[in-house]
Amino acid sequence: MQSEIRKELLDAFSNAGDDFLSGQHLAELIGCSRTAVWKHIEELRKEGFELDAVRNKGYRIIKTPEKITADEIRLGLSTMFMGRNIHYEDTVESTQKIAHHLASEDAPEGTIIIAEEQLSGRGRMARKWHSPKYTGIWMSMILRPNIPLNHAPQLTLLAAVAIVQACEEMTDLILDIKWPNDILISGKKITGILTELQAEADQIHSIIMGIGINVNQKKDDFPSELREIATSLFIEKGETVSRAELIKSILKHFENLYTLYLEQGFLPIKLLWEGYATSIGKNIKARTLTKTIEGRALGITNDGVLKLEDQTGFIHHIYSADIEI
Amino acid sequence: MQSEIRKELLDAFSNAGDDFLSGQHLAELIGCSRTAVWKHIEELRKEGFELDAVRNKGYRIIKTPEKITADEIRLGLSTMFMGRNIHYEDTVESTQKIAHHLASEDAPEGTIIIAEEQLSGRGRMARKWHSPKYTGIWMSMILRPNIPLNHAPQLTLLAAVAIVQACEEMTDLILDIKWPNDILISGKKITGILTELQAEADQIHSIIMGIGINVNQKKDDFPSELREIATSLFIEKGETVSRAELIKSILKHFENLYTLYLEQGFLPIKLLWEGYATSIGKNIKARTLTKTIEGRALGITNDGVLKLEDQTGFIHHIYSADIEI
Numbered sequence: 210m211q212s213e214i215r216k217e218l219l220d221a222f223s224n225a226g227d228d229f230l231s232g233q234h235l236a237e238l239i240g241c242s243r244t245a246v247w248k249h250i251e252e253l254r255k256e257g258f259e260l261d262a263v264r265n266k267g268y269r270i271i272k273t274p275e276k277i278t279a280d281e282i283r284l285g286l287s288t289m290f291m292g293r294n295i296h297y298e299d300t301v302e303s304t305q306k307i308a309h310h311l312a313s314e315d316a317p318e319g320t321i322i323i324a325e326e327q328l329s330g331r332g333r334m335a336r337k338w339h340s341p342k343y344t345g346i347w348m349s350m351i352l353r354p355n356i357p358l359n360h361a362p363q364l365t366l367l368a369a370v371a372i373v374q375a376c377e378e379m380t381d382l383i384l385d386i387k388w389p390n391d392i393l394i395s396g397k398k399i400t401g402i403l404t405e406l407q408a409e410a411d412q413i414h415s416i417i418m419g420i421g422i423n424v425n426q427k428k429d430d431f432p433s434e435l436r437e438i439a440t441s442l443f444i445e446k447g448e449t450v451s452r453a454e455l456i457k458s459i460l461k462h463f464e465n466l467y468t469l470y471l472e473q474g475f476l477p478i479k480l481l482w483e484g485y486a487t488s489i490g491k492n493i494k495a496r497t498l499t500k501t502i503e504g505r506a507l508g509i510t511n512d513g514v515l516k517l518e519d520q521t522g523f524i525h526h527i528y529s530a531d532i533e534i
Numbered sequence: 535m536q537s538e539i540r541k542e543l544l545d546a547f548s549n550a551g552d553d554f555l556s557g558q559h560l561a562e563l564i565g566c567s568r569t570a571v572w573k574h575i576e577e578l579r580k581e582g583f584e585l586d587a588v589r590n591k592g593y594r595i596i597k598t599p600e601k602i603t604a605d606e607i608r609l610g611l612s613t614m615f616m617g618r619n620i621h622y623e624d625t626v627e628s629t630q631k632i633a634h635h636l637a638s639e640d641a642p643e644g645t646i647i648i649a650e651e652q653l654s655g656r657g658r659m660a661r662k663w664h665s666p667k668y669t670g671i672w673m674s675m676i677l678r679p680n681i682p683l684n685h686a687p688q689l690t691l692l693a694a695v696a697i698v699q700a701c702e703e704m705t706d707l708i709l710d711i712k713w714p715n716d717i718l719i720s721g722k723k724i725t726g727i728l729t730e731l732q733a734e735a736d737q738i739h740s741i742i743m744g745i746g747i748n749v750n751q752k753k754d755d756f757p758s759e760l761r762e763i764a765t766s767l768f769i770e771k772g773e774t775v776s777r778a779e780l781i782k783s784i785l786k787h788f789e790n791l792y793t794l795y796l797e798q799g800f801l802p803i804k805l806l807w808e809g810y811a812t813s814i815g816k817n818i819k820a821r822t823l824t825k826t827i828e829g830r831a832l833g834i835t836n837d838g839v840l841k842l843e844d845q846t847g848f849i850h851h852i853y854s855a856d857i858e859i
Contacts, residue, residue, distance in 0.1 A: 309638075357684065359682065361683065361733075361735040362735040362736050389735075403734065404734060404735035405732070405733065405734050406731075406734075407730070407731075407732065408683075408686075408730065408733065409728065409729060409730050410690050410714075410729035411714070411853050498680075529737060
């Protein structure tokens with residue numbers, strides 16, 4: 210019903226071209242109240258539409274949201290396999306869910322799933338991830354590396370390096386990696402990575418890597434509870450970033466690092482990662498499922514496990530935790 | 535079309551009760567040739583039906599196949615959680631596929647999926663598993679242990695011990711475990727175990743454990759290419775084994791071992807496993823994805839990894855291979 214009204218509204222604006230449409234006229238056309246029209250127009254603004262609103266004249270659309278299209282990603286994509294198979298969706302429950310399905314149906318390595326909006330995007334440990342329409346990159350990638358199961362966390366770290374490299378290349382901003390799967394700017398979260406897998410006990414079938422990046426959100430686009438802890442490239446840089454270009458850059462950097470990793474193992478990735486991880490050398494708190502450990506982050510092992518030295522000098526190996534710096 | 539004829543045939547026998555039905559009569563009733571009738575009757579025999587065939591009188595059914603019902607499994611089941619949630623199906627693609635779906639929809643730990651027949655049952659590395667109707671146990675179990683990813687292979691070994699204990703208890707036969715996931719009688723395969731998982735990089739969401747056991751197959755029920763390498767409890771013991779009772783016994787033994795494992799770790803399971811594994815101490819060939827190693831099987835590590843000492847005295851750690859004894 211709501212989407213039906215939205216569609217009629219957009220049709221009306223399409224037909225009107227550069228002419229203004231009054232709230233009263235729109236209300237009569239669609240058969241709803243002027244308040245309802247106003248609410249839908251606010252929704253359009255949130256989706257990335259820009260509208261002129263002039264007293265006694267009404268509204269007109271002056272800019273449509275920057276939608277990503279699969280063709281836009283393909284244009285100029287310089288990878289061998291990453292993103293060579295693109296599934297693009299407007300609205301999905303979660304790109305991970307689609308990716309899991311495609312992976313079990315033998316989708317090739319490098320397949321990516323992109324959506325403009327996720328209704329129930331998830332982060333690590335089934336935490337909700339806010340992924341509103343037309344503002345961010347909500348993407349899943351299917352990988353099929355021949356590596357032991359317990360090396361899977363290394364790919365989270367590898368992806369983090371690729372994303373930092375791509376974002377820094379496109380924006381000149383400085384990004385920090387927070388172990389294991391967050392990327393921050395000035396302490397606020399800009400990216401989350403979720404690495405899932407389908408496997409036999411001794412063999413990986415596929416890695417399903419979910420990436421959420423806050424790209425063009427304005428401060429008001431974040432729900433109030435996220436405003437102090439999340440940010441976007443737009444907020445930090447002050448200008449819109451092309452999501453399609455950023456995706457292409459991530460795919461390229463990822464493919465380069467992934468190829469290096471499959472040839473030479475985790476060591477070169479580890480060195481790059483440590484260069485971007487600000488928490489290394491600092492005192493941090495690590496909250497695991499069973500306890501909280503305070504100490505100095507020494508670095509990561511060759512397996513991607515965090516080394517944390519407590520006050521007694523004991524070095525804890527942290528496989529999974531939330532980190533507070 | 536085939537299943538339509540089968541249904542008409544069964545209806546005809548149902549209506550006839552203890553009376554005989556001639557091949558000619560059946561052919562006219564169903565509208566097919568006498569040869570077709572004979573073929574369908576042979577198929578029924580393969581499915582576990584027993585038929586009287588008397589010259590000049592015709593056929594009658596004297597025993598229907600032993601179907602498993604969920605209620606039959608529930609009756610007398612003495613577990614706390616294993617098998618407390620039962621999904622029973624007649625014919626499925628594979629019980630693993632259903633289990634994966636149920637696991638992602640939050641099915642509780644201990645949920646089991648049982649089918650009378652699998653059309654595309656799979657073993658390790660996507661190998662086909664022959665699972666004809668009414669003869670074996672084709673079962674998947676959903677587990678949610680809080681263990682590291684690389685401990686998942688331990689559960690394959692744990693399941694093997696539970697199955698051996700249950701089979702020996704019910705049949706007095708002697709079973710051997712062949713690393714990693716086969717159970718043999720006199721060198722022929724009676725059981726395969728497939729351990730799959732859904733996971734984040736650092737956390738298991740669910741283990742989906744598939745178990746295929748040849749229970750009541752007669753020698754002719756196996757395709758010719760399997761007759762020399764596979765056997766059933768019926769063939770070895772010479773009498774029918776109740777599948778429902780065997781399932782209950784497996785669930786009970788599994789739950790006991792699994793509870794022990796979660797409390798005390800893999801060591802007690804390892805000791806039991808080594809007691810049932812005939813290959814330990816023998817010379818074997820291990821075919822991995824990349825090479826074949828010959829040597830003496832020394833045992834398994836505390837992580838469930840096979841230790842193989844070659845002629846030079848070097849001890850190989852085998853994570854995944856096919857073993858030839």
